[in-house]
Amino acid sequence: MCLAIPVRIVELLGDDLALFDVGGIRKEISLALVDDVKVGDYVVAHTGYAIGKLDRDEAEKTLQLLASMAAGEPAALAG
Amino acid sequence: MCLAIPVRIVELLGDDLALFDVGGIRKEISLALVDDVKVGDYVVAHTGYAIGKLDRDEAEKTLQLLASMAAGEPAALAG
Amino acid sequence: MSTVRKAYVRPLDLKNGRVDMTHGSGGRAMAQLIDELFATSFDNEWLRQGNDGALLPTAPGRLVMATDAHVVSPLFFPGGDIGCLAVHGTINDVAMLGATPLYLAASFILEEGFPLADLARIVASMASAARDAGVPVVTGDTKVVERGHGDGVFITTTGVGSVADGVRVSGDRARPGDAILVSGTLGDHGVAIMSLRENLGFATVVESDTAALHGLVAALLAVEPDLHVLRDPTRGGLATTLNEIARQSGVGMLIEEARLPLREAVSAACELLGLDPLYVANEGKLICICAAASADAVLAAMRAHPLGRDAARIGTVIDDAQHFVQMETAFGGRRIVDWLNGEQLPRIC
Amino acid sequence: MSTVRKAYVRPLDLKNGRVDMTHGSGGRAMAQLIDELFATSFDNEWLRQGNDGALLPTAPGRLVMATDAHVVSPLFFPGGDIGCLAVHGTINDVAMLGATPLYLAASFILEEGFPLADLARIVASMASAARDAGVPVVTGDTKVVERGHGDGVFITTTGVGSVADGVRVSGDRARPGDAILVSGTLGDHGVAIMSLRENLGFATVVESDTAALHGLVAALLAVEPDLHVLRDPTRGGLATTLNEIARQSGVGMLIEEARLPLREAVSAACELLGLDPLYVANEGKLICICAAASADAVLAAMRAHPLGRDAARIGTVIDDAQHFVQMETAFGGRRIVDWLNGEQLPRIC
Amino acid sequence: MKYIDEFRDGPTARALGAAIARAAQSERSYRIMEFCGGHTHAISRYGIADLLPANLRLIHGPGCPVCVLPIGRVDSAIELALQHGVILCAYGDCLRVPASAQMSLQKAKARGADVRMVHSAADALKTALDNPQRQVVFFAIGFETTTPPTAVVIEQASRLALQNFTVFCNHVLTPPAIAHLLAASAPGAALPAVELDAFIGPAHVSTVIGSQAYEPFVARYRKPVVIAGFEPLDVMQAILMLVQQLNAGRAEVENQYTRAVTRSGNLKAQRIVAEVFELRSRFEWRGLGELPASALRIRERYAAFDAEQRFGLLYRPVADNRACECGAILRGLKQPRDCKVFGTACTPENPLGSCMVSSEGACAAHYSYGRYRDFAAQESA
């Protein structure tokens, strides 16, 4: 299932390492597989590595779409 | 104190090793430091090695001497 | 002629000393360890008897006896240590039969080389937990095993308690229709422990919930003497404990995910490690099953107690020949909450 | 549609299986180990309750509680194993307060990798010892520690017993003039264990004396309800146990070497290893201190019991501000028999 | 938790379920395979099936790296630990995977094997640095998501010129497996199979490889794929999107998981994977058999870090249990309860087939989360 969750980078530690936070849990993560990560960015964390960045705008868009689908808005449901 | 006790050899195991018995305890011993030990002989056992043979005749003599000393026999007590 | 002086024994070096084999030999070194550390810390009239067991007053009511070995690693963790845990764990097993815990026995298996300073810290924590709980450690035992044949310290505690007339708490008394309550948030202890494990380590504010629950139990029995089942969801967590009770009582259960009290940090740690918080250990929580009619009163009594502030009614006992524990997910679906299979290991997929 | 089949669990492989971490996880594997091995072997109504503790009848008289961790190595030895030893040891500590042992709790700390066949053998031995003694194991606990953090199996047993009115046995009741009796030969257990130790090993007919002594105690109390002190000279042997009692009672003791019951093989093993049999452990012997006036009757009762055939009156309690245990040597001299200092290690000089 | 909890909202789910029911045409059926174990897990754990119309069936795919690990590869890992005496670092997921003769890494550990659970490839490398006198092998498993970290540590080990670190590589590829299932379920295929109508595409695999990777076989087999996140609302949204594609007769690669998946994926990760690994010509998948070009091996230039080479491991395939119906289940022909040994001889404690190995396998998920339904169905029958 490739367990991976979005986590927020709270500190860059240098050497391709960073500290992240998720729900009050903080842990080290490697940034060796991603570029240009800044504090405050969300990344997808898998086995201690960021395997990609999380696009917050896209996340919001998806949530809006879900909300409108749930509301049964025809636009959202139009295939 | 060089803990050593007289033990009876009950079996020769070859390779300079033998089995001894003392009061119902049986254990291996090295004969590397003594010559011509036979089954039935008593040896002085120290740290798993026979460091000498026990002379049974001498032991009996000592015991007799002790007995006569204890009996206060003048011959025994004559310095 | 010189005067004869009283024998003088150099006191235990509780700062830099270490346990060695002589501390378990039965001789003077062991007597010293017991005198200067155990007897001093746990001090009470029964321990002071100085025998190999304790002679205690006649106990009223039916007896309860429970025992648990404590082998937690690490020995010190956020919110507690093996010492207070060993006291709470056994008090709780006694209390879960509706009993008033009266006495504890404690047996220590020390590993050669264990720092005496750590041992002293653990014993102090045990002693203070026992004092706070009002349950004295009345007898004990100490053994030392060679380095590499133990793990610092193992502590087995055994508790004896007494059950008042009219109380009949037992795991086989859950009946269809009964309410299932839990006294607070789930998984805190397990997550606190995991946060310190090598190769997993993370920083967290989550502390172990280790606590003695007999006061809470007394408060619940005060409002409803006929509680059906009490059990502390320790190893295997809520899920396994409910399955145990379901099997014992020959019933099914239906719980509601949305009602389960969970701290965000516990959820987050579980997401991160691929664990299910329903299987994570608790050390200061209880499950209470009682007649639906008294559920509200019992829940109110729980919430009024400091150890039950986050209590919740999480489900209902149902009739089920398979003794399944089912869960209505927060999402609206339904699933089984099965026994723990194997041990819960962190996953990556 | 296919029929639904009852869940099937492959039975424990008691021949080739080994303990692994899942057996301590709290989950299904642990439940299986408890069901198929522990519950089956120890079977009794209290264990069958299936709770985390046992609910027992009201106990008459004053309570006694005693606990001991058992960490013996090797686990199997001539005359017994850790299983029966764990039962006898705690029964004896209960009995040494003049109590009738009623119930045992047993907690197991298993090392990952420990053969289930060995565990089954140990549990069978425990169960049969408990059955023979008439003292059921009513509750228990199982933990598993990682390989290299334990030593096969450690067993902590805790016993509860009940003391009849009029019985006041305690280590602080030795009075000058009292007789000191011992129930049989000394050092058998320790020598049996040492005979299997690596680098010491020897062949011997000596077997451990491990035995439950409550029957013997009952026989003694029947002839003299006011026994002053009973104690089993386990770790540290006769010497250390007498010193403990002397300190506790604030008295001295004088024993006679010529009266000490000793097997020749035990003496021989001690000669060989530079040990003093007075410091070697016993697991089926007791020291009894009683008023001189009843000594003959008590000794006769001991000798009439199968576990007291070799009993002897070995000395007298004396007045001594220093609480020394002194011994009249067989040789005619006198010396102190001191506390065990450190641990007794085999010597070469 | 931000970006997690929002995607688990119950009311939204129920509304979405209603929308799916409305969208689904009652006269036809929808047979959708979720390839990933992650989706299987979400479906089972959140009870998503209960929210779906009866004519929409989810078929669990083989996308669980632990499930598809062949017994013979686990045997080799045990051989490394027990015979070669290495420190074997493995993810927690692997410890209980059954090997031959009722063994597993966990049981090998009980017999003295030095098996250490790691949660990251970096921990395995650290173990090697901390134990210079021991050989340390990292038992690498996983799909494209998990491969890049392995590549990173192999490169680091190479830069450090470590002499005591190797990787036992078992990384497999998603697209060839999906293609295989499509081929098998296509009309006229060698094996009987239910025809699949659509796929829910992998979440984090796609984060790495990008949505582009699925375009070729969507074009070839004309089956829609919607890449979806692993949260339950992601799955439901993807189902709705697939229903809509099928209703409209479209067959496209769509991306529901836009917050973490782009068309081209993580190029940096792809580059380092390509640097360190190359295609194997064939690899055995438990439950599926040998699939061509479906797995990776370590390139010659990193041969010093290849455990298979250093320890001369020989692969010995072990046949699956004859009673096991995993193949038919994966192809949509059968359900777990149709297997004669489901829940009796085959349980999560003692799995006989690959689908029972991890909680993401079809049989294990049904056992752990859904088997009450079999009894309910039986009683009402």
Add this chain to the structure above:
Amino acid sequence: MKYIDEFRDGPTARALGAAIARAAQSERSYRIMEFCGGHTHAISRYGIADLLPANLRLIHGPGCPVCVLPIGRVDSAIELALQHGVILCAYGDCLRVPASAQMSLQKAKARGADVRMVHSAADALKTALDNPQRQVVFFAIGFETTTPPTAVVIEQASRLALQNFTVFCNHVLTPPAIAHLLAASAPGAALPAVELDAFIGPAHVSTVIGSQAYEPFVARYRKPVVIAGFEPLDVMQAILMLVQQLNAGRAEVENQYTRAVTRSGNLKAQRIVAEVFELRSRFEWRGLGELPASALRIRERYAAFDAEQRFGLLYRPVADNRACECGAILRGLKQPRDCKVFGTACTPENPLGSCMVSSEGACAAHYSYGRYRDFAAQESA
């Protein structure tokens, strides 16, 4: 036990005690040193002093290999185990001998040192064979009795060309120590000392070296020596023999222990010792200071088996505690109870001086077996 029990008979002892009392001339005193800890042990354990007349005083000698082991040598053994990481094989007697900074081998073991108790030099050799990947050091201590087994294993190791076995040699010699004590107690010696009248000579040391070894200094110092067995009747007989020699004004080497000691000793053992070992020019004895030609070292041709050479051990002497009166006690000037710290700061658990280290030391023997007499004396005073 044959040849043991007979020599412990109480009635004989009492009769012998009476005979000694009769033989001892009331107008003179008899100051007899038993050199060996074995004799000290027998005297204390059986309470022999209680059977002797008041004008016959036994002075405990330094013949206890553990007592005379200097702190610095134990420090080196600990260094081997803790810093060099060897498996250190030691006799049980050595484990609790105090080293610097409150350490001991037992405490070093608690701190992770791999210290293994052996009961024979052969076990140490076996440990080396069983652990080919580890360096194994045998911590060899003892007098002439214990030296031959060490020589045997060094020869065996040499024959087997073992690469991982060495011996940390601390073997010491009895005659130079006796000579030193005689010199110290002779009139006009540098240090004050009670003049000793006679010696009880070692039992098993003499089995190896023979009674001959004592003849030179008996001739030089004109003090009788009777070699005695370690059983209590042996000791009493020897005392009687010494009283008789002294009464007669004789000074000879006599042999009470004829059942195990001959004039020339065990020649085979002597040969192998000479083959492997040579004299050290000087060696520190705890409590006695540096004595010339009083210890052995491994010959150059067996240098590969010498731990001091392989591990480059440097000897750092450690001063004895200033309060300690061991020197005066060994020279017969004082009794244990005259030491200010006896039984308070200095106990067998925490020995400050060498005489308290093993139960054979004068202070330890008095503490463990005889100190009740101090209290009895005080009360009656």
